[in-house]
Amino acid sequence: MLRSCTAALRTLRALRGRREGASPAARDPVLARRWFSTEKVIPKDHALPNPSWSKDLRLLFDQFMKKCEDGSWERLPSYKSKYTQKSEDFKTCFLDSKLVKEQLSQAQLFTRGYEDGLGFEYVIFYNDDEKRTVCLFQGGPYLQGVPGFLHGGAIATMIDAAVGMCAAIPGGIVMTANLNINFKRPIPLCSVVVINSQLDKIEGRKLFLSCTVRSADEKILYSEATGLFIKLDPEKSLI
């Protein structure tokens, strides 16, 4: 529902820095703090192949990495945004002070909370000129609805994540205001799908987006959705 502006902003900073030829740490203050602290906590980027990725997912990944070579597409890194890893802006703007610290210390990003291969395996690529993202997604066995197929909620989750990222990069801190999803066909568990998202228009603080979910070979249209996202004022609390 709420887009991680930390991740989006960090990604943007990294992208901008890369274009400007800066070093990774110089591009990203959060990363820099981590790299040069005594803790030496280097976050793991989960948007990279691991042994659980199927041949289909690896093939698509390689195709998009090739498209990244001329700079038209960018692979977006992805981290578990644990409480202890979040940046200062979230601390001041968004955190519910009443929440028990114990619970928050266990918190992790919903889409990155599984062991490799069991849950959401995905990577998102962004095309800045076309204001669109492509998310390659393999839904693991822990995301089951009816036996043999993905749970509708898991599809909705990945749609929210993919469309939301497409909104967060141009929009900054955004919140999902509406998701309207048409489920056309069930998605077999452990298969690979491609989620194409695009920014259709911006009206004031509103960003209108749409997406399709198709099979790896693009022959089957599994779902389509629209999303409305609202730009937030980082100075205001959410609750």
Place this chain on the structure above:
Amino acid sequence: MLRSCTAALRTLRALRGRREGASPAARDPVLARRWFSTEKVIPKDHALPNPSWSKDLRLLFDQFMKKCEDGSWERLPSYKSKYTQKSEDFKTCFLDSKLVKEQLSQAQLFTRGYEDGLGFEYVIFYNDDEKRTVCLFQGGPYLQGVPGFLHGGAIATMIDAAVGMCAAIPGGIVMTANLNINFKRPIPLCSVVVINSQLDKIEGRKLFLSCTVRSADEKILYSEATGLFIKLDPEKSLI
């Protein structure tokens, strides 16, 4: 997206059996097979309090259990529907024969795949006369979106599960065709919300439903949604 007709049918059988005074095993052939087999696999009902439930969730649970005493409401049991535990009808109707058995052997219901307290803690109550369900839901720290708040996908998942159950009991085997969700306010992580779902109308094979997601004290409206579900023919394969 697809409603577990096994769970819904099993629940219905159990409810009918209970009303008719039959023994638990006699009410439910699947349960009976399990109870009287040499394996003695008794599934765990997850829709019951565990130590991770907050005071708010326990209080609401007790209130609804009291409403169940006169038979107007029923608590719906909830199981991890693993591959090895599913009933024969799914094997023949829905299973993708191309799926690797290894992957399926790990499969588990998306909403029941977490250790107690970390993910989806919920219980659904059903009122047959009013054709509505109430889902009491506590979203754990593994369902985080922006730090401190539930991921929109986790909310969508619980809406799909709650509204879907409200459709599956009168509708039998149903599939989510559309979910349209308005996210009005972010939901603090580890708080308790109440999802009220109701069947609005049936037109042929289409079931139209709606729901609201409110805080435990009902003062805050977090989300509202509509759902369209389609009755499926159990004789036809889904893929």
